[in-house]
Amino acid sequence: MAVRQVASIHFKNFVSKAWSPIDPDETRKIPEGDKSMVRENILGFVTQLPPLLRAQLGESIKTLILADYPEQWPSLLHWVTHNMESQDQIFGALYVLRILSRKYEFKSEEERIPLYQIVEECFPRLLNIFSTLVQIANPPIEVADLIKLICKIFWSSIYLEIPKQLFEPNIFNAWIVLFLNLLERPVPLEGQPSDPDARKAWGWWKVKKWITHILNRLYSRFADMKVHKPESKAFAQMFQKNYAGKILGCHLQLLNAIRTGGYLPDRVINLILQYLTNSLTKNSMYQLMQPQIDIILFEIIFPLMCFNDNDQMLWDEDPHEYVRKGYDIIEDLYSPRTAAMDFVSELVRKRGKGNLQKFIQFIVEIFMRYNEASIEVKPYRQKDGALLAIGTLCDRLKQTDPYKAELERMLVQHVFPEFSSHVGHLRAKAAWVAGQYAHITFSDQDNFRKAMHCVISGLRDPELPVRVDSVFALRSFVEACKDLDEIRPILPQLLDEFFKLMGEVENEDLVFTLETIVDRFGEEMAPYALGLCQSLAAAFWRCMASSEADDEIEDSGALAAVGCLRALSTILESISSLPHLFIQIEPTLLPILRRMLTSDGQDVYEEVLEIVSYLTFYSPTISLDMWSLWPLMMEALNDWAIDFFENILVPLDNYISRGTEHFVSCKDPDYQQSLWKGLSSVMTDQNMEDSDIVPAPKLIEVFFQNCKGQVDHWVEPYLRLTIDRLRRAEKPYLKSLLVQVTVQLLYAGYVLCFVRYYITKIMIIYFHIL
Template structure:
């Protein structure tokens, strides 16, 4: 295909007519391996007279082909011609096309340099000296650099010289800004390269002779406060704060790279480097103390404090340093709380927070530090106030005597919300969450005000992120933090339901807006709030019911990934607002739930894991609406049985069978009649009994692993036994009776084991002192800490609520041969909580004995000695349970 024909095909590949587009794509696929194809693509890409859309499509096609098909072992063909031309072309292209060729160059270098492409480095070094070719040279130098030594030696001095010439240019064009960015990325990558070298013995040995120069003359100066910091501090303190707490900024920050290097060096090579680095820091502290105010090395002191804070985990665990930490804080950190230098006041607060959890021999020192941090909330400098809030979180967590904070709590909260009105920062919200969690119900008088302030802060964050794309990430994170803090407040007042109606009007506007597609980024947090409001409020208001259609619409449209989260509030609506769920026809809640569940369960593209919440919701309907939803028995059974035939995962199969068990408990006669009407009764019961008998290699049950699963099955099977003889033939009755006996015994054993485990866990907790640090860690032990991983945003509160509602996280059981038992210690909250399966079973058998003695006698005669012993044992256990239940009721009445 010649050049002109190729251009025509590329243009056709952009056609809006499907037939033309498919034909063009087929032609490209057919001719892409022909000689000169890549060269012609390059010619079209660089041809300024060609349509830009065609050039862009050609560049994408070129990149994709090279990525898949360029290999050092392939025949040379036109590869050498591509290598000869592509370097020159990349310097001539606009950014849109340059990005595509850049990816291709990376592939070429990885495959061909240096063996097949020895001319690469000379071309780069030559063009670094040519002012009109700088970008092309820079582009290559940031790619994979092998062999590294030669490239660094040849390129880095020239890069530094170019950077020095570019930086002074006033009002630089975008091309110059791109060049500066590329050079900075190269040197930034170099620092992170050093971090990775620390962990590799062979590379570290090469670096070791220069380690002091690297550590003290390159790395440490990067950790010190500098002119750029001071300018930003003075001219735009809000931006200074944003950059300091922005994880995206950290990815490109030389200071963060330097901190990472020090941490990794001390962690992996601590024996040879920790002592001399600490000695270096101590010398800075001493020089600072000895110098007069006019010549104190303030910026070096700032860097030294940053280093001490960065190494806090190691120093807190390592002798002889951990014994000196309190003295170090008193001598070198606390004095800076009153420094006339703002950035040192901020750094003192931050370092104090890093060490708030150490064991202070003198509690007055802890109190002094905490009060200094609290005072920092009123500092005239914004960054000091923000760092003080961040540090306060650690002091609140470590504080053993809340009387230190309690008297000033109202003023503390006022300062918080003043700061939240100035700064969008999720770390502020983290601290507020910690205070709320620590004081619990004591926050009740402030709950409404806190929620109002957090709601206002949330709207500000949303407005700023929508108005300014550059702060979108920061605003969104802060907005999530506001919602999470609201959930923490709601949890803290969960025993005070009368407060929820007062808070509801403040939260409803947020919930209404964010339950739509506008709230996809905060949907989980919003659902958590809805869950609290619908679970703990005395009643579910009509305004809260107005959120149901929004959740249904989202579930039907885009929110399937949140189905497990939506499950919780939907359960609350059905279980705590049953009358409204049953009676209301505009909107028709029953019908909307059916439409959503049937759509999900009939979608052939759904994975088993996506469907799991559906049978749980069907269970909620039949357990809570007993006697009121007969008309839904057949539709839901049809839906369940169809899904059961397609289901693969054992856990989903168990849940679907439990839907049938729940409908049997709801109305055994109607359910059994429906199964016969559908012609599936024998199929379903054979499957059910087969699943009950299935065990793993270890001997444990493969299905119905939770206590709840077993209980639901027991209630369903027992309900079948209650049917008259004309519904259940004798052989079927015998099979059901024996299966129920065995399941009840298994359930009894599991309940007893859970009780033992809970008691043992309670004893362990009583004997655990969470405030003591481990005193026995060796000084130079290699350590990997997971402490900070706990800051990852997660809906812990929602999980607690799930468990309160009876929804444990589901466990994929892909490995049916696993010997790991499934344990659950949840106490389900549902109408069947008050039903004891042992008493229900014995009462059902006794009713049969009274109404149909011959049938009862016939059943008993079919039992061998083992089953008779099981039946007698369960009868005895049922009597014991009756006594226990009466005792529990009496104790509960007396407690009131």
């Protein structure tokens, strides 16, 4: 098996690179005869291979379909439809049809035309297969795998636009009836894994997830009649009338499992709650929900907001992962707790009358029971959920009578005591809630000070999640603090805790808080600037290393890396009046700049250029090390960075205007020649829009204004270049810039006595412009 797996991976990688190479001159092209042989034989292996190898083969088939269908592979659709008729080939046909339909999932209407033929040819057969599978008594897990493929095919086919074939009421009804049948039907008990991770990935739960996904998509597309094309309004009305309520009822029935201690995968809960949340805005749907709203709110939604066994296990066993999941945007998209918070927020926003009051009363009762209970039986997890609810509703409560007048008292009575709780997750939640309300008007400033100092103390908490939530909350207190003398005496200790925490976690919010502190204290940060930059640079490299090593955390690592760069810019701005500090900081930042000014830094290029701009503008002089960055920027501009030309202009201006002598005299590298190569390439490129090259004439002006009398040999080439581009200019702003450059160069040319050669051409162009 190992040898076969290596072979399948090698084949996949070879096909990915060589089947349709990006570079037309790529030498490793596959001859057309070999391609035909592959297309004729590859599909037959789908059903013959075990899942591990099939996944690699599927990637190869995907490459072929993306490149060749339908033009070079017209027989593919016939192969699919033919094999859908053969019972022992159904899996292979559906597997390939899934890949084929996915090609068009995000395509525009014009590009989706081949999909409509696929639907026309395959969906009648697909519906028959689906119906047959649903009717099987005591189905084995292989049936779930087939149904899951059918759901994925349907999802890809309807994601952007519903094919007109499905607008036919009887056909659409047949699909929905089957979806609802499966959604209402209990999953088989036999064969269900006991391991939590294996359980949520089990085929029958995956079927529930995909059906819920599909129904949510249909509802989000057809819930609002105002956004529809005329031809689909009748379908939307039919969907609202006949199906939206049935789906809601089915979802509520599924959620009942939570009340009775049953199991639902987190993703299914999340999707169902999204459907309920979207339903709150429609009167007809809310009327269906209203009789059960108390059950939904107090027996389903609120328990999901409470700290649970999984939270405790993660808190104890892997606090770093607990922190990552708590601050990960992607995790939020799939989290039942986040979906529950969204439901509560939308409920009080859209249906606040009555619901807000009874929900707050419910929270108050939890607070009272907690306060009255002995320490052994206090409902700690319910208190955690109640605090989460109060924090979630902060914007609403700040604006609503009578609650806004009671917020300070609520904090003092029910939040402040938890700062000293022996339960770690309550200390963390207290810090988070305090941060949510840091901007309210405190009648007693001692309460503000107490909250802020409790949050600052949380930075030294033995539990990592408490420290991170305290950092998050501190940002709000620093923003809201009117008297910085409250923080100033402890600023060194505060920054020490930041340095320690930055060495432990990659958290974007930590960097945001640091930015806020730097912004508020300005030049007072000077004594700490070098240490801060060193810590941020180290954090940046850790973020880069983790995102490169683990694809699953690539997004969060990249976000934290961007945050580090932004914080570095904030620090450099705060010490802009202290040039000597830039000399000390520069060696720390140079390795980052050298790496990220290449194509490796495309995602953070704007932030990196801002740092280069600060270093080249505020340093007493531009060092030779900083000059080594010039070729990197010009190489990027000539290759892939034209979209960043406006950003590149700033440091290039600094190099020329503040390092004129070195710019003019140095011949290795030759900066003048490098500039000419870049600007002439941009300005002669026929594919460049006027808006793309606006920085070019600005840079020419910078060049001649700062190097006057030292670069006379460049006047004629630049004059010729500018005149040629002026002929093609269409946008008034670019014309104006080019005219300014022309005038400047004409004056220089007059001094050099060759202006007469160009004056006639220029006058003709000027008259044409006028």
